[in-house]
Amino acid sequence: xxxxxxxxxxxxxxxxxxxxxxxxxxxxxxxxxxxxxxxxxxxxxxxxxxxxxxxxxxxxxxxxxxxxxxxxxxxxxxxxxxxxxxxxxxxxxxxxxxxxxxxxxxxxxxxxxxxxxxxxxxxxxxxx
Amino acid sequence: xxxxxxxxxxxxxxxxxxxxxxxxxxxxxxxxxxxxxxxxxxxxxxxxxxxxxxxxxxxxxxxxxxxxxxxxxxxxxxxxxxxxxxxxxxxxxxxxxxxxxxxxxxxxxx
Numbered sequence: 001x002x003x004x005x006x007x008x009x010x011x012x013x014x015x016x017x018x019x020x021x022x023x024x025x026x027x028x029x030x031x032x033x034x035x036x037x038x039x040x041x042x043x044x045x046x047x048x049x050x051x052x053x054x055x056x057x058x059x060x061x062x063x064x065x066x067x068x069x070x071x072x073x074x075x076x077x078x079x080x081x082x083x084x085x086x087x088x089x090x091x092x093x094x095x096x097x098x099x100x101x102x103x104x105x106x107x108x109x110x111x112x113x114x115x116x117x118x119x120x121x122x123x124x125x126x127x128x
Numbered sequence: 129x130x131x132x133x134x135x136x137x138x139x140x141x142x143x144x145x146x147x148x149x150x151x152x153x154x155x156x157x158x159x160x161x162x163x164x165x166x167x168x169x170x171x172x173x174x175x176x177x178x179x180x181x182x183x184x185x186x187x188x189x190x191x192x193x194x195x196x197x198x199x200x201x202x203x204x205x206x207x208x209x210x211x212x213x214x215x216x217x218x219x220x221x222x223x224x225x226x227x228x229x230x231x232x233x234x235x236x237x238x
Binding site for chain 2: 035
C-alpha cells in the first residue's frame with residue numbers, strides 16, 4: 001500500500017536546526033509531489049513548501065524561504081525537510097504529504113492538486 | 129488571520145445534511161481549485177475533495193462540494209457520528225504564492 005514514513009520526534013534548543021525525513025513506498029516515488037505541512041498546538045495546518053522529485057526544484061512559502069530547505073533523493077525515495085534557526089513557535093507536528101495526482105508531465109517544476117497520503121507526523125519541540 | 133474564511137463551528141443531528149462555507153478572494157478560490165480536508169483530533173488531515181468537486185478513492189459520496197466565484201462549500205449528507213471533526217478548505221493563492229488553509233470549522237454531531 002502507499003505509505004509515507006517519517007523520522008522520529010525531535011527536541012531541539014532554540015537557534016538550532018532540525019531535519020525531518022519522509023520515505024515513500026508503494027508507488028512511483030518520482031512522479032508525485034511531496035509537500036510539507038506543519039501544525040502548531042491548537043492551530044490549523046500551515047503549508048511550508050514542497051518538491052516534485054523529478055524536477056528537484058523546491059517551492060517554499062515565503063514565510064519560511066530563508067530558513068527551510070527541501071530536497072528529494074530519488075534513489076532512496078526519501079524527501080528531507082531542514083528547518084534552521086529554530087524558535088519556540090516552531091514547536092509543531094510536521095507532516096509530509098503526497099499529491100493525489102501524478103505530475104501532468106516531467107517538465108513541470110512543481111504542481112499541486114491536493115494531498116491524499118500523509119506521513120504519521122513528526123513532533124518537533126523547540127525548548128531550551 | 130487566514131485569507132480564507134470559514135465559520136468556526138457547525139452542527140447537525142445524525143442523518144441530517146450540513147454545509148460548511150469557505151470564502152476567499154480572486155487570488156485564491158477565485159482562480160484556483162479548492163480542497164477540503166477532514167481532521168479528527170490527534171490524526172493527520174484527510175483529503176475529502178480536490179479540484180473543487182472530485183473525491184479521492186475511498187471517500188464516501190455523502191461528501192460533496194461546490195464552488196462559485198470566490199466562495200466554496202462542502203456538504204455532508206446523512207450525517208454520522210464519525211463525521212465529528214475539524215474541516216478545512218484550502219486553495220493556492222497566486223498573490224502570496226502559497227497554499228492557504230481556512231481557519232477551520234469544528235463540526236459537532238449532536
